[in-house]
């Protein structure tokens with residue numbers, strides 16, 4: 001486990017690694033945004049906890065890989081604002097509309113911290129587990145070589161149906177059966 005301090009934001013990010021990394025070989029990777037409710041409290045409103053588990057399992061099975069755990073709770077709006085957004089969603093808004101009603105853009109995340117974190121670990125090529133093409137693009141713009149996007153479709157349940165379809169229709173996520 002490696003800890004990083006993001007001087008721009010004061011946030012503390014984490015990297016969990018397994019195995020050795022050889023220069024030039026792609027590494028199975030998950031760039032995961034913090035979701036306290038999904039990752040730690042088993043919330044069924046989203047798919048984060050299931051994705052985190054599935055990614056760690058895939059890395060364990062491969063015997064090699066990296067998880068970057070980024071402290072960008074609530075797509076960057078923070079935990080308490082996410083709770084406010086949940087109240088608006090309970091009153092009918094979708095995830096994007098709820099953010100907008102609170103005065104935020106739909107997704108405030110940045111991925112600037114990934115390049116220094118990966119450089120420190122000696123990793124320069126990724127097989128990235130994600131359904132989010134904007135995440136792939138953001139990493140590529142920092143000269144991180146994402147050689148493959150590995151879909152990470154898991155954790156669907158009756159409570160997150162609308163959340164998942166909003167990701168597909170409004171945020172551009174790639175999902176086969178939404």
Ligand SMILES: Nc1nc2c(ncn2[C@@H]2O[C@H](COP(=O)(O)OP(=O)(O)OP(=O)(O)O)[C@@H](O)[C@H]2O)c(=O)[nH]1
Nearest residue numbers: 033034035046072073074075082085095130131132
């Ligand atoms: N603002 C807001 N953030 C949410 C909501 N539900 C989950 N999140 C946050 O969304 C982030 C995860 O983003 P997602 O859009 O689910 O997935 P992604 O990281 O873009 O894409 P994947 O790599 O495919 O998981 C985490 O930081 C969660 O805390 C919500 O209703 N509102």
Ligand SMILES: [Zn+2]
Nearest residue numbers: 035038046048
């Ligand atoms: Zn979540």
